[in-house]
Amino acid sequence: AAPLLQWAQGIWFDLAEGSFPYPSSYIPFALLHKKVNLPAWPMQAACWNASQLYKDWGVRFHGDIHDVRYRIDYGDSGISLDVDWDSVTHVGSDRPTNFSRVSEDVVGLLTSVRDAVSIWYNITRDVYCYNVSQVAPNIKLSKPSMTTAFSQPKAAAAAATTTTTTSATVEARYTPISRRSLQGQLKSQAFILLCTLFSFHMISNVWTLTTARDFLKSLGDDDYGNRYLSIFTLMTPLSLVALPFQDVAIHKFGFAWGLQGVNFLGLTHGIIKVASTNLNVQILGFLVFSFFRCFLFSVVFSCLASFTSSHATGRAVGVMYVTAGAASFLNIGLTYLIEKLNGNFFIPNLIFVVLTTPMIYIAYLIGKALDCDVRAKEELHALESFSAPAASTYPAEQDAEDGNVAPAT
Numbered sequence: 001a002a003p004l005l006q007w008a009q010g011i012w013f014d015l016a017e018g019s020f021p022y023p024s025s026y027i028p029f030a031l032l033h034k035k036v037n038l039p040a041w042p043m044q045a046a047c048w049n050a051s052q053l054y055k056d057w058g059v060r061f062h063g064d065i066h067d068v069r070y071r072i073d074y075g076d077s078g079i080s081l082d083v084d085w086d087s088v089t090h091v092g093s094d095r096p097t098n099f100s101r102v103s104e105d106v107v108g109l110l111t112s113v114r115d116a117v118s119i120w121y122n123i124t125r126d127v128y129c130y131n132v133s134q135v136a137p138n139i140k141l142s143k144p145s146m147t148t149a150f151s152q153p154k155a156a157a158a159a160a161t162t163t164t165t166t167s168a169t170v171e172a173r174y175t176p177i178s179r180r181s182l183q184g185q186l187k188s189q190a191f192i193l194l195c196t197l198f199s200f201h202m203i204s205n206v207w208t209l210t211t212a213r214d215f216l217k218s219l220g221d222d223d224y225g226n227r228y229l230s231i232f233t234l235m236t237p238l239s240l241v242a243l244p245f246q247d248v249a250i251h252k253f254g255f256a257w258g259l260q261g262v263n264f265l266g267l268t269h270g271i272i273k274v275a276s277t278n279l280n281v282q283i284l285g286f287l288v289f290s291f292f293r294c295f296l297f298s299v300v301f302s303c304l305a306s307f308t309s310s311h312a313t314g315r316a317v318g319v320m321y322v323t324a325g326a327a328s329f330l331n332i333g334l335t336y337l338i339e340k341l342n343g344n345f346f347i348p349n350l351i352f353v354v355l356t357t358p359m360i361y362i363a364y365l366i367g368k369a370l371d372c373d374v375r376a377k378e379e380l381h382a383l384e385s386f387s388a389p390a391a392s393t394y395p396a397e398q399d400a401e402d403g404n405v406a407p408a409t
Contacts, residue, residue: 256367
C-alpha cells in the first residue's frame with residue numbers, strides 16, 4: 001500500500017508549481033525534458049475535469065484537523081481510520097462492512113483519484129498501464145532494487161533500509177550539481193565548460209563591438225559617410241527578433257543544441273567577415289551577429305540555471321562575467337597585431353573563426369554532462385519520493401528545512 005499512496009500523493013506539489021492560467025510546459029520540461037503541456041490550472045483540472053474528486057463521496061472528518069488528531073469515516077462502508085499525527089489505525093466497528101456502499105463511495109473515490117493523477121502520469125498521453133514505482137511518466141529507474149524493495153514481502157524496516165541504501169549508492173556515484181556546495185557547483189565540469197564557452201564568445205563579441213568602426217573603415221565605409229557603421233549600430237537591437245528561434249532551439253532540441261546554435265552563428269559571422277570585403281555582404285553579417293548575441297546570453301544563462309541551485313546561480317553568473325572580462329584583455333594583443341598589419345583585419349578575424357571550432361566539441365561535452373546530471377536528478381527524485389513520509393503525516397516544518405515553500409491549494 002505504501003508505494004501506491006506515495007504514487008498518488010507525489011504529483012500535487014509539481015501540479016501546484018505549474019499552476020498557471022494557460023497550458024504550460026514549464027514543469028514537465030524541467031522534470032521530463034519533453035515538450036508536453038500541463039492544462040491550464042492543472043490542480044483544478046485534475047479535480048473537476050479529469051476526475052470526479054469534486055463529488056461528495058461520503059468522506060467525513062471528526063476531531064481536530066489542525067492538531068492532526070481526527071477520525072476519517074468513508075461513507076456508510078463501515079471503514080474508519082484514526083489519525084494521530086504520524087500514526088494511522090483502523091477503527092473497529094460494531095456495524096458490518098457495507099460492501100454495497102464500498103462499491104459506490106470507496107471505489108468511486110479511488111477511481112477519481114486515479115483519474116485525477118492521470119493529469120501528470122499520463123501527460124504524454126501514451127501510457128496505457130500505470131506503474132506505481134514511477135514518479136513521472138516514462139521515467140526509467142536504473143536501480144532494480146527500487147521495485148523489489150516494495151514488491152518483496154519484507155518488513156517495513158527492511159524496505160526502508162533498502163531504499164536508504166540505494167539512495168546513498170546513487171549519491172555516492174554522482175551527486176546532482178544543484179545538490180552540491182557552492183564551491184562544488186563552481187568546480188563542476190558542466191560549469192567550467194560553460195564558462196569557457198561563454199568567455200570565448202564574449203571575447204569575440206567585445207572584439208566585434210569595439211573594432212566595428214575600424215573594421216568597416218578598412219573596407220571603405222568612410223567613403224560612404226560611415227553609412228554601414230550606422231546600419232550595424234541600428235541592427236544590434238534586432239537581437240530580440242531571435243528570441244522565438246532560441247526558444248524553439250532549447251525546447252525542441254535541448255541546451256546542447258542551443259549552445260551549438262551559438263557556435264554556428266559565431267562561426268557564420270566570422271566567415272562572412274573573413275570571406276568578403278563587400279560592405280553589402282557585411283550587412284548580412286550584422287544580422288547574424290545580432291542573432292548571435294541573443295543566443296549567447298539567453299541560451300547560456302538559461303542553461304546555467306538548469307543545473308545550478310537558486311542560491312548559486314547569481315554567483316555563478318558573476319564568476320562567468322569576471323572570467324570573460326579578464327579574458328577580453330587578450331583583445332589588446334590583437335589590436336597590436338592589426339597595427340603591424342597596417343589595419344588589415346583578416347588574420348585576427350581568421351583567428352576567431354579557427355578558435356570557434358573547438359567550441360563545438362565543448363558544447364557537445366556540456367550536453368553530455370547535462371544528460372548525466374538530469375538522469376541523476378530524476379533517479380534521486382524518485383528515490384526521495386519513495387522514502388518520503390505520507391503527505392498527511394508530513395510536518396510543515398520539513399518544507400522549511402528543505403527550502404521548499406508549500407504551495408497554496
